[in-house]
Amino acid sequence: MLLKQLASKLITARLNGEPNTECLNLQTDSRQVQPGDLFICLPGHTVDGHEYAEKAVQAGAVALVVERLLDLPVPQLLVRDSRVAMAVLADFFFDSPSQKMNMIGVTGTNGKTTTTYLIEKIMSDYGQNTGLIGTIQMRYDGRTYPMSGTTPEALDLQRSLNDMVQSGTQCCVMEVSSHALEQGRVKGTEFRTAVFTNLTQDHLDYHHSMEEYRAAKGLFFARLGNGYAEEASKRKFAVINADDPAAAYFISVTAAEVITYGMGDNADVRASQISITSQGTAFHVDTFAGSTDISLRMVGKFNVYNAMAAIAAALIEGIPLEEIKRSLETVPGVDGRVEAVDEGQSFAVIVDYAHTPDGLENVLRTVKEFAEGRVICVFGCGGDRDRTKRPLMGKIAAKYSDIVFVTSDNPRTEDPDLILKDIEQGLIEESVPADRYVMIVDRRQAIHEAIEMASPADVVLIAGKGHETYQIIGTTKTDFDDRIVAKEAIRGKSN
Numbered sequence: 001m002l003l004k005q006l007a008s009k010l011i012t013a014r015l016n017g018e019p020n021t022e023c024l025n026l027q028t029d030s031r032q033v034q035p036g037d038l039f040i041c042l043p044g045h046t047v048d049g050h051e052y053a054e055k056a057v058q059a060g061a062v063a064l065v066v067e068r069l070l071d072l073p074v075p076q077l078l079v080r081d082s083r084v085a086m087a088v089l090a091d092f093f094f095d096s097p098s099q100k101m102n103m104i105g106v107t108g109t110n111g112k113t114t115t116t117y118l119i120e121k122i123m124s125d126y127g128q129n130t131g132l133i134g135t136i137q138m139r140y141d142g143r144t145y146p147m148s149g150t151t152p153e154a155l156d157l158q159r160s161l162n163d164m165v166q167s168g169t170q171c172c173v174m175e176v177s178s179h180a181l182e183q184g185r186v187k188g189t190e191f192r193t194a195v196f197t198n199l200t201q202d203h204l205d206y207h208h209s210m211e212e213y214r215a216a217k218g219l220f221f222a223r224l225g226n227g228y229a230e231e232a233s234k235r236k237f238a239v240i241n242a243d244d245p246a247a248a249y250f251i252s253v254t255a256a257e258v259i260t261y262g263m264g265d266n267a268d269v270r271a272s273q274i275s276i277t278s279q280g281t282a283f284h285v286d287t288f289a290g291s292t293d294i295s296l297r298m299v300g301k302f303n304v305y306n307a308m309a310a311i312a313a314a315l316i317e318g319i320p321l322e323e324i325k326r327s328l329e330t331v332p333g334v335d336g337r338v339e340a341v342d343e344g345q346s347f348a349v350i351v352d353y354a355h356t357p358d359g360l361e362n363v364l365r366t367v368k369e370f371a372e373g374r375v376i377c378v379f380g381c382g383g384d385r386d387r388t389k390r391p392l393m394g395k396i397a398a399k400y401s402d403i404v405f406v407t408s409d410n411p412r413t414e415d416p417d418l419i420l421k422d423i424e425q426g427l428i429e430e431s432v433p434a435d436r437y438v439m440i441v442d443r444r445q446a447i448h449e450a451i452e453m454a455s456p457a458d459v460v461l462i463a464g465k466g467h468e469t470y471q472i473i474g475t476t477k478t479d480f481d482d483r484i485v486a487k488e489a490i491r492g493k494s495n
């Protein structure tokens with residue numbers, strides 16, 4: 001594609017240099033540049049991409065997108081905001097792939113991965129070639145790709161969406177994180193449906209306050225578009241959890257048609273008669289398209305919310321409620337979400353991805369509901385992330401568990417001992433006696449000791465890492481899987 005064609009997408013951009021420069025591809029990382037690439041200089045959080053432009057040119061970049069002109073011998077497209085430019089140019093370069101698929105996005109503090117899995121299952125059972133993008137993986141057309149985060153950068157996203165289109169994908173369901181919204185990673189992506197799960201504390205290191213965090217999520221609904229467009233395929237839908245205090249805000253900022261779900265009488269999709277066992281969760285659901293009873297193989301009241309969100313998104317697609325029910329009832333669960341580790345032992349071991357105060361409270365409440373013995377909780381908090389959630393999670397663990405093992409969960413570049421101490425603050429505030437909690441920096445040792453002390457009918461909950469297969473200490477990532485370590489510990493248990 002010619003540089004002038006790309007430039008034409010940005011009315012205020014100034015093109016310095018040869019307009020007919022042929023750009024073979026777009027790139028934001030100098031280390032990945034191939035001859036013929038257009039290199040986009042992003043001012044990052046740690047380094048400034050403009051500093052790497054020279055390296056990019058040496059590697060064969062034929063033109064640059066910049067926020068300030070550089071003294072380099074290649075054409076440059078001067079823009080106000082290169083992140084925004086990247087999103088716009090990537091959408092254009094890859095021929096607006098999101099407009100060729102039915103895009104369903106899910107945002108919220110907790111439940112995004114779970115909800116996207118449920119929607120993917122319903123859509124594909126109904127015969128739609130469906131792609132999925134989120135925390136655990138990206139998958140479509142029978143292929144899976146690992147993910148380094150939840151929502152890809154705009155350039156990677158548009159490239160992947162284009163590949164989905166090329167391989168015949170009709171529907172794409174993806175997680176949209178608040179970081180992604182704040183950084184414009186989904187700018188240029190046209191969604192048909194935006195789903196909101198819930199808003200509780202997380203990421204205050206990045207968003208500073210709950211208001212800012214809510215505003216970041218609000219961008220998704222504000223940018224969604226017209227819910228009442230003449231052409232049916234252009235109509236936009238906002239699926240909102242009516243039981244969440246932030247619901248009114250999201251409803252107020254969107255021009256899309258709103259469909260609510262919740263336990264209250266006024267929700268468009270309403271669940272009632274909920275019964276939870278250690279094997280699953282049953283509920284009755286009333287919707288604008290009929291009523292039915294559903295038995296999930298997934299445990300926890302919060303999964304009723306995730307299921308309702310998926311039901312609403314699927315009803316928008318015109319999928320009959322009975323088909324939705326059939327799909328939901330066959331979902332075995334999501335990798336690392338309330339996942340039982342079963343080596344035939346006399347006590348339960350559950351691995352879960354709860355890494356926020358609300359997530360931990362939800363999963364502990366659920367566990368407590370069916371635990372016949374004690375609840376033993378092993379958890380930690382990520383380093384270089386929201387510090388203020390640590391004592392809150394300590395309090396919650398103390399409140400709902402009989403024994404707490406405080407340990408490491410990706411300490412990253414922070415001192416692991418200090419992270420544990422931040423968590424301990426919450427246990428101290430909750431006046432937990434010293435014999436009811438143990439602080440062990442080494443996660444493997446913590447899991448081994450928790451399982452060693454388990455008696456028949458106890459439940460050991462190992463929270464925070466779920467599907468993760470690594471532990472990040474400093475900047476080194478080493479193999480670590482809670483499920484494998486738990487199995488090891490069960491097999492080696494002395495009693």
Ligand SMILES: CC(=O)N[C@H]1[C@@H](OP(=O)(O)OP(=O)(O)OC[C@H]2O[C@@H](n3ccc(=O)[nH]c3=O)[C@H](O)[C@@H]2O)O[C@H](CO)[C@@H](O)[C@@H]1O[C@H](C)C(=O)N[C@@H](C)C(=O)N[C@H](CCC(=O)O)C(=O)O
Nearest residue numbers: 028029030042044045046047049052149150151153177179
């Ligand atoms: C805070 C944040 O979101 N940071 C993201 C951001 O990094 P950054 O701004 O620090 O980038 P940088 O390292 O300063 O680099 C700036 C530019 O210089 C370029 N560069 C850099 C070095 C070099 O040699 N050559 C070069 O060209 C880089 O390619 C980049 O274009 O851009 C990077 C490249 O796309 C991302 O990998 C990185 O995510 C980091 C790793 C991250 O941890 N992000 C988390 C917080 C995140 O986004 N999480 C959410 C999930 C949250 C949830 O689940 O709720 C997510 O959606 O993943």
Ligand SMILES: Nc1ncnc2c1ncn2[C@@H]1O[C@H](COP(=O)(O)OP(=O)(O)OP(=O)(O)O)[C@@H](O)[C@H]1O
Nearest residue numbers: 109110111112113114135302352353354359362363
């Ligand atoms: N609807 C919900 N409400 C509250 N907690 C939930 C909900 N769904 C799941 N959880 C809890 O949160 C954890 C994470 O769930 P899930 O991975 O689906 O969320 P996510 O929003 O994708 O998280 P992330 O932001 O890390 O990608 C689960 O392991 C469970 O403990």
Ligand SMILES: N[C@H](CCC[C@H](N)C(=O)O)C(=O)O
Nearest residue numbers: 355381382385409410464465
């Ligand atoms: N998406 C979340 C994942 C947290 C998982 C936990 N294991 C950690 O590393 O803190 C985040 O980036 O905050």
Ligand SMILES: [Mg+2]
Nearest residue numbers: 112113135175
């Ligand atoms: Mg997720």
